[in-house]
Amino acid sequence: MSFREAILQASSKHPKPEGRVFQYGTAGFRMKANLLDSVVFRVGLLAALRSRKLNGQTIGVMITASHNPPEDNGVKLVDPMGEMLEASWEAYATQLANAESDKDLIEEYEKLTDSLKIKSETPARVVFARDTRSSGPTLVAALVDALNATNAESVDHKLLTTPQLHYIVRCINTKDSPQQYGEPSEKGYYEKLSAAFVKAMQGRKATGSVTVDCANGVGGGKLRELIKYLPTPSAGGVEIKVVNDQIEHPERLNHQCGADYVKTQQRPPPSSQVGPMARCASLDGDADRIIFYFVGEDNAFHLLDGDKISTLAASFLGELAKVAGLSEQLRVGVVQTAYANGSSTSYINKSLNLPVVCTNTGVKYLHHAATKFDIGVYFEANGHGTVVFSSSAMKTLSTHEPQSPAQSSALDNLRALSELINQAVGDALSDLLLVEVILAHKSWTPKEWDSTYSDLPNRLVRVEVPDRNKFKAVDAERRLEEPHGMQEQIDALVGKYKQGRSFARASGTEDAVRVYAEAATRSETDDLAQKVSSIVKQGGQ
Numbered sequence: 001m002s003f004r005e006a007i008l009q010a011s012s013k014h015p016k017p018e019g020r021v022f023q024y025g026t027a028g029f030r031m032k033a034n035l036l037d038s039v040v041f042r043v044g045l046l047a048a049l050r051s052r053k054l055n056g057q058t059i060g061v062m063i064t065a066s067h068n069p070p071e072d073n074g075v076k077l078v079d080p081m082g083e084m085l086e087a088s089w090e091a092y093a094t095q096l097a098n099a100e101s102d103k104d105l106i107e108e109y110e111k112l113t114d115s116l117k118i119k120s121e122t123p124a125r126v127v128f129a130r131d132t133r134s135s136g137p138t139l140v141a142a143l144v145d146a147l148n149a150t151n152a153e154s155v156d157h158k159l160l161t162t163p164q165l166h167y168i169v170r171c172i173n174t175k176d177s178p179q180q181y182g183e184p185s186e187k188g189y190y191e192k193l194s195a196a197f198v199k200a201m202q203g204r205k206a207t208g209s210v211t212v213d214c215a216n217g218v219g220g221g222k223l224r225e226l227i228k229y230l231p232t233p234s235a236g237g238v239e240i241k242v243v244n245d246q247i248e249h250p251e252r253l254n255h256q257c258g259a260d261y262v263k264t265q266q267r268p269p270p271s272s273q274v275g276p277m278a279r280c281a282s283l284d285g286d287a288d289r290i291i292f293y294f295v296g297e298d299n300a301f302h303l304l305d306g307d308k309i310s311t312l313a314a315s316f317l318g319e320l321a322k323v324a325g326l327s328e329q330l331r332v333g334v335v336q337t338a339y340a341n342g343s344s345t346s347y348i349n350k351s352l353n354l355p356v357v358c359t360n361t362g363v364k365y366l367h368h369a370a371t372k373f374d375i376g377v378y379f380e381a382n383g384h385g386t387v388v389f390s391s392s393a394m395k396t397l398s399t400h401e402p403q404s405p406a407q408s409s410a411l412d413n414l415r416a417l418s419e420l421i422n423q424a425v426g427d428a429l430s431d432l433l434l435v436e437v438i439l440a441h442k443s444w445t446p447k448e449w450d451s452t453y454s455d456l457p458n459r460l461v462r463v464e465v466p467d468r469n470k471f472k473a474v475d476a477e478r479r480l481e482e483p484h485g486m487q488e489q490i491d492a493l494v495g496k497y498k499q500g501r502s503f504a505r506a507s508g509t510e511d512a513v514r515v516y517a518e519a520a521t522r523s524e525t526d527d528l529a530q531k532v533s534s535i536v537k538q539g540g541q
Contacts, residue, residue, distance in 0.1 A: 003120055003149070003150060003151070004106055004110070006148075006149040006150070006151075007045065007105070007106055007109060007146075007149045007150065008102050008103075008106055009149070010041070010145045010146060010148070010149040011038075011041065011102040011105055011106070011149075012102055013145060014037050014038045014040075014041035014142050014145065015038060015102075016038040016097075016098075016099070016100060016101075017035055017038065018100075020035060021098060022039055022094065022097040022098055023094055024085075024090040024091075024093040024094045024097070025090075025508035025509050026361070026362035026363070026364070026508035026509070027066065027074060027076060027508060027509050028043075028062075028074055028075050028076025028077065028085075028093075029043070029074055029075050029076070029093070029097065030065050030066075030068060030072060030073075030074030030509045030510075031072060031073075031074070031509075031510075032071060032072055032073075033065075033071060033072060033073035033133065033135035033139070034135075036073055036074070036075065036135070036139055036142075037138070037139065037142050038097070038142075039075065039097050040063065040075045040139045040142040040143050040146075041142040041143065041145060041146045042093075042096040042097050042099070042105065042146070043061060043075045043077065043093060043096075043097075043143070043146075044061065044126075044142070044143040044144075044145070044146025044147050044150070044152075045096060045105075045109055045146045045149075045150060046077065046089070046092060046093050046096055047059045047061050047077055047124075047126045047146075047147070047152070048124040048126060048146070048147060048150035048151075048152040049092075049109075049112060049113065049116070049118055049124075049150075050077065050079075050085075050089060051123075051124040051125050051126060051152065052118045052119065052120070052122040052123070052124045053116055053118050054080060055122060056122055056123040056124065056125055057080040057125070057173050058080065058125040058126065058127055058169055058172045058173055059077060059078065059079065059080070059125070059126050059127075059169070060077065060078030060079075060082075060126070060127050060128065060129075060165050060166065060168070060169040061075060061076075061077060061078070061126060061127075061128040061143060062075070062076050062078060062128070062129060062130070062160075062162050062165050062166075062286075063075050063128070063129070063130040063131070063136055063139050063140060063143070064076075064130065064131040064133075064162055064218075064285070064286040065131075065133065065285070065286075066162070066284050066285050066286045066288065067215070067254055067258060067259065067260035067284040067285050067289075068254070068285070069253075069254060069255075070133060070134070070250050070251050070252075070253045070254070070255075071135075072133075073133050073135045073136065073139060074509075075139070075143075077089075077093070078165060078166050078169045079169075080169065080170070080173040081169075081170050081173065081174075081424065082166040082167060082169050082170030082181075082424025082425060083166075083364075083367060083424065083425070084363055084364045084367070084425075087364060092112055095108050095112075096108055096109065096112075123153065124147075124150060124151070124152035124153065125152065125153045125154070125172075126147055126152050126153070126154045126155075127154065127155045127157060127165070127168060127169060127172065128140070128143060128154065128155075128156060128157065128165075129156075129157040129158060129159065129160035129164070129165045130158070130159065130160075131159070131161075131162075131217060131218045131285060131286045132159060132217055132218045132247040132250055132253065133250055133253065134250040140156065144156075157186070159218055159221070160186065160218065160222070161218050161219055161222050161286055161287035161288065161427075161428070161429065162286040162287065162288040162425070163287065163288050163422050163424070163425050163426065163427030163428070163429070163430065164186060164189050164222065166422070166424040166425040166427075167181070167182065167189050167422060167424055167427075168184050168185065168186075168189070169424075170424045171183060171184035171185075171188065172184045179391075181424075186222075186225075190225060190226050190228075190229040191229060192419060193226065193229070193420060193429065193430060193433060194226070194229035194230050194231075195419070196416050196417070196419035196420035197230060197237075197420055197433045197436075197437065198231060198236065199412065199413075199415075199416035199419070200413055200416035200417055200420050200437045201236055201437055201440060202409065202412070202413060202416075202441075203236065204236075204437075204440040204441055205236070205440060206233065206237070206238035206239070206436055206439070206440045207439070207440070207443065207445065208239070208278070208279060208445075209233075209238070209239035209240070209241055209278075209279070210238060210239070210240055210241070210279045210280070210281060210432070210436065211241040211243060211272060211274050211278060211279070211280045211281070212240055212241065212242055212243065212280075212281045212282070212283065212432065213243050213244045213257050213258065213262070213268075213269050213271075213272055213280070213281070213282040213283065214242060214243070214244050214245040214283050214287070215244060215253065215254050215257050215258030215259065215261075215282065215283050215284055215285050216244050216245065216246045216247065216249065216252040216253050216254070216255065216257060216258075217247065217253050217254065217258070217283065217284070217285035217286060217287065218247065218285070218286060218287060219245075219283040219284075219285075219286070219287030219428060219429065220242060220244065220245020220246075220247060221245065221247060222287065222429065223240065223242055223245075223283075223287075223429060223432075224242055224245065226429055227240055227242075238436045238440075240432075243269075243271065243272050244257040244258070244269060244271060244272070253285055254284070254285050256269055256270055256271070257269035257271060257272075257282070258282055258283065258284050258285060259282045259283060259284040259289050259290060259291045259382065259383050259428075260284055260382070261282070262282045262291060262293060262303070263291055263303065263305060263381075263382055263383070263460075264460065266301055266303060267301050268280060268293060268295065268301070269282065274295070275295075276294075276295050276296060276297045276299070277294055277295070277296065277297060277445065277446070277447065278294060278295070279292070279294060279439075279445070279446050280292065280293050280294060281293075281432060281435075283428040283429075284383075284428070287427070287428040287429060288384060288425065288426050288427060288428060289306075289380075289382055289383040289384035289385075289426055289428055290309075290383045290428035290431050290432055291303065291304065291305045291306065291309075291382070291383035292304035292305075292308070292309070292435065292446065292449075293446075294446040294447070294450075296447070302446070302447075302450050303455075304446060304449060304450060305381050305382070305383055306340075306379035306380050306381045306382055306383045306384065306385055307336070307340050307341050307344035307379065307381050307455070308344070308449065308450070308452075309379050309383065309385065309431065309435060310334055310336070310340075310344070310348075310377050310378070310379035310385060311334075311344055311347055311348060311352065311452060311453070312435065312438055312449060312452075313377050313379075313387055313434065313435075313438065314332060314334050314348060314352060314354055314377045315352050315452075316438045316441070316442070317332050317375050317377065317387065317414070317417070318332045318352060318354060320410045320413055320414050320417075321375070321410075321414070323406055323407065323409075323410035324400070324402065324407050324410035324411045324414060325400075325402070325403060325407050326396060326400060326411075326414075329374070329393075329396050329400075330374045330375055330393055330396060331355075331373050331374045331375070332354055332373065332374070332375045332376075332377070333354060333355045333356070333357065333370075333372070333373035333375075333376055333377070334348050334354055334355070334356050334357070334376075334377045334378070335356075335357050335358075335359060335366050335369040335370045335376060335377070335378035336356060336357070336358055336359075336378070336379075337358065337359060337360070337361045337365075337366065337380055337381070337476070337477070338358065338361070338476055338477050338478045338503050338505070338516065339361065339380060339381040339382070339460070339516055340358075340380075340381055341381065341455045341456055341458055341518065342456050342499070342501055342518055343453050343454060343455050343456050344453065344455070346453070347452065347453040351452075351453070355373075357369050357372075358476040358478070359476055360473075360476055360477050361380070361477055361505060361508070362508065363380075363384065363425070363426065366378040366380065366385065367386075367388065367425075370387075370388040371388055371390065373388075373390070374389070374390050374392060374393040374396075375387060375388070375389055375390075375393055376388045376390075379426075383428075383431075384426040385426045385431070386421055386422060386423060386424075386425060386426045386427060386430070386431070387417075387421045387423070387434075388423050389418045389421075389423060393418075394418065397411065397414055397415050397418060398415075413441075417434070417437070420433055420434055420437065421434060456499055456518040456519065456520065456525075457518060457519065457520075457521060457522040457524075457525040458516065458517065458518040458525060459516075459517050459518075459525050459526055459528075459529040460514060460515070460516050460529075461514070461515040461517075461529050461530075461533045462507075462512050462513075462514060462515075463504075463512060463513045463514075463515055463533050463536045463537050463540070464511065464512050465506075465511055465512060465513050465536070465537070465540035465541075466511065466540065466541065467511060467540075468506040468507055468510070468511045468512060468513065469506070470482065470483060470506075470540060471483070471504065471505070471506040471513055471536075471540070472506075473503075473504075473505050473506070477503065477505045478503050479503065480503075480504055483539045483540075486504070486535060486536070486539045489535050489539075490502055490503070490504065490532055490535060493528065493531050493532060493535070494528065497519040497520070497524045497527075497528050498519060498520040498521075498524065499518070499519055499520040500517075500518070500519045500520075500524070500528055501516075501517070501518050501519075502515065502516060502517040502518070502528055502529070502532045503515075503516055504516075504532060504535075504536045513536050513540065515529055515532050515533045515536055516529075517529035517532060
């Protein structure tokens with residue numbers, strides 16, 4: 001049977017819902033799970049094409065909807081170095097997903113094959129995994145139908161966190177090369193992180209325990225597995241208390257728990273039941289982001305979000321580069337989005353004396369900007385991020401000859417951190433260990449970490465609109481170009497508030513606009529957020 005016949009036959013089992021328009025966004029495709037069957041099938045076709053275009057390199061497919069509710073699901077592609085799908089291919093994913101009939105689909109598929117000069121005899125290799133959502137197995141079946149129809153070699157890694165799949169993809173494609181990243185397995189992932197953690201701790205002791213809310217998602221079981229590879233607290237490890245890891249109840253995923261809940265509600269999950277000053281963290285549903293927090297002695301909630309993680313990591317890496325005698329060779333920089341709190345940007349510039357770059361929202365933009373530095377630190381305010389070491393930085397770390405015991409210790413630490421950090425993608429489990437290492441070295445409690453700077457009060461509001469595509473943003477998404485005149489209205493409002501800042505940005509995954517506002521006081525912030533939201537709602541009709 002030819003590819004054409006096999007695809008047509010398989011596609012007939014996965015018809016596209018009539019009248020639906022799909023768009024590959026910053027998180028791939030994401031929507032109600034009952035609409036995804038045809039989309040996942042077609043993503044499978046594209047994964048095989050992508051692999052063949054890259055001469056048989058392995059491509060990853062992850063089925064997850066991250067922090068979305070349990071009834072949603074999504075699918076996204078992972079490129080060979082564990083990075084997001086190349087931007088130009090997002091349009092191809094959208095084209096295939098929107099082909100109305102099986103016949104239209106095969107025409108689009110063949111058109112892509114011809115225009116991209118893809119040879120059908122080139123091997124295609126795909127690895128895939130899913131999170132714990134109940135819709136996952138059905139969507140995996142649709143994916144497998146596409147991979148079989150296109151004669152792609154594939155491996156099902158079952159349940160993984162999103163970063164674990166990114167890690168495995170990168171390991172497979174760098175195996176037996178100078179850039180070899182690690183053993184391409186879940187076990188290899190745990191072994192790499194645990195070994196690097198021990199080296200990076202350098203005999204320091206963690207203070208107290210950290211309670212980790214796993215959003216009742218895939219991260220719970222994987223964190224418990226990682227703990228088995230780490231040293232016990234008495235042997236130089238850290239005591240990690242796992243809560244909200246009930247994956248046997250898929251309906252509880254992200255329900256009153258998880259990073260998104262904590263960030264938006266500005267409170268701990270009701271089920272975490274931790275005392276004052278306890279160090280806490282929350283993952284999201286697929287464990288690719290993390291935020292920290294604590295409740296003060298006065299019962300006030302203190303959030304340590306992506307901005308605080310970014311400044312913590314940047315300050316520590318900058319200090320180590322200086323002590324190692326490498327401040328000239330290793331340029332440390334920070335990448336943020338418009339969602340970063342204004343106080344964090346000021347702290348990085350003025351207190352840490354490090355450069356800051358602002359990009360569009362979306363990991364692909366942040367990651368790309370971070371690669372311009374020798375050591376690029378990027379975290380979105382929602383806790384998604386990582387640190388990227390350039391190839392020249394890695395070479396410097398491996399060849400530099402320290403001139404003193406202090407330089408040698410700092411150099412060893414930088415090498416260990418380059419292994420501990422999942423450079424492929426934001427990784428909640430890796431970032432958890434990174435923060436624990438830094439706090440141990442600094443002998444800081446969460447209160448001392450929080451006191452590095454004070455966030456301006458801020459509010460993020462979700463405004464539902466009929467069509468998100470009416471909103472076009474420019475200047476790293478800090479200003480609206482369309483609808484015409486809306487930005488001028490926002491500017492006029494912002495000018496009335498002390499330290500006021502606000503912007504509106506269309507969601508990449510749903511028909512909604514996110515309105516961000518910050519100002520000198522909580523009441524001014526809430527007032528500004530409400531008024532800008534009203535402008536967006538009226539203008540979006």
